[in-house]
Amino acid sequence: MKTFFGSPGTVSGLLLRIVQCCFAAASIGTMASASIGTASAFRFSNYTAYCYLVASMGLQVLWSTGLACLDAYALRMKRDLQNPLLVSLFVVGDWVTATLSLGAASSSAGVTVLYARDLDFCRQQPHLPCSRFQISIILAFVTWFFVAASSLVMFLLVASV
Amino acid sequence: MKTFFGSPGTVSGLLLRIVQCCFAAASIGTMASASIGTASAFRFSNYTAYCYLVASMGLQVLWSTGLACLDAYALRMKRDLQNPLLVSLFVVGDWVTATLSLGAASSSAGVTVLYARDLDFCRQQPHLPCSRFQISIILAFVTWFFVAASSLVMFLLVASV
Known part of the structure; x- marks a missing residue:
């Protein structure tokens, strides 16, 4: 089996997992901090897409920490x-978490763009923590990018057998 | 180079491309039909996520028809x-369109779930063609599934060289 950048059991592989874990945790942290001191109607838990983002990033933290x-x-x-x-186990896990991360980040981005751009709701309702939601979504997209890189490396490793 | 189900230049490959094309076109058609006879405020063109879905499915139709x-x-x-x-060219094109399709379907699903479930807006505003939007999004997810299958086959072909 060949060794690529980010292969399991290498320093680059360990670093890639730590980076994934940090960005996913930062995404959850930013989303959770958006609920502090805001009215209950504006908390992320009222929006299915944001809850899905937090759940998906939580799963990513568990998976990346384990690896x-x-x-x-x-x-x-x-x-x-x-x-x-x-x-083979890593490649399946990485593809599942990468797909879930992209789906969660995109659905949350859809809701945020609707509020910030289409309905101009963020300007009309300054209590809505739109910027925090946006930062959390950007962090989720960065997480997805690193998980996609891992998935690609794992796939190349399986294919090179 | 090995031959898998859905490889380029085979009957299964041709069928897979036709199926992708049909589902993507059906997704655009359903989304466009949702705008017929509805007030301008409820048309899909007012929502960035739905416009992105139509653009992404349009690109998919072009790509799949070409192949x-x-x-x-x-x-x-x-x-x-x-x-x-x-x-190698097919694998890059398939991965790009698959990622765009999943992103577009997920962001539109995020907006639809917000309206149908979180805000209960679909029941309060019966003029909003929610069911058409939902059908269009389901068709987009089916398109993504078939494009992901193509991408996987192309990747296996490249890796098997």
Whole structure:
């Protein structure tokens, strides 16, 4: 099995997982902080798309943390994680989480664009934390970008067997 | 180069492209028909997410029609389309259109769920053609599914070289 940038059990792989985890956690944090001190009607929990974003990013944090721990263990114990069965499992997990992340980020972006641009609701209702929602969505898109990179590497590894 | 179900220049490949084209065209048609006989405020062109869906499905129709014509030509002339450069071009095009389709379908779904569920706007405003929007989005998701299948086949073809 070849070794690419971001392969499991390598330093670059560990770094990629940590970056995914950080951006996903930052996205959840920003979305949650938008609810602090705002009226209950303007909280993210009232919007299905934003709840889906938080759930999807939560799943991403769990998945990336798990794989980061596995990478750290493999590096410390000098174990090889590149066996076909394990990489096949990683490729399925990465593709599922990447699809969910893109879907969640896009649906939230659809709602935010509707409020900020189509209905001009963000200007009319200054209490709505639109900018926080936007930052959270941008962070989710960045997370998706890094997960897509991981998925591609995993797919190349499986295909190169 | 191996031959998989849906490979370029095969009958299954041609069928897959025709199916993609039909579903994408049906999605645009349903969205456009939702604007007929409704007040201008309720037309899809007022919503960025729905405009993006129509644009993305339009691009999909062009891409799938082009590749369907190429498949039909290859089948008729008994030409082999499976050279690495051509398949690399197909894989990039398929991945870009698949990502755009998923993004467009998800963002439109976000807006529709907001109106139908979170705000209960579809029941309060019976003039809003919510059911047409929903059908169009479902057709877009089906299109994405078939484009994702094509992308996967193309990727396997490139990786198997």
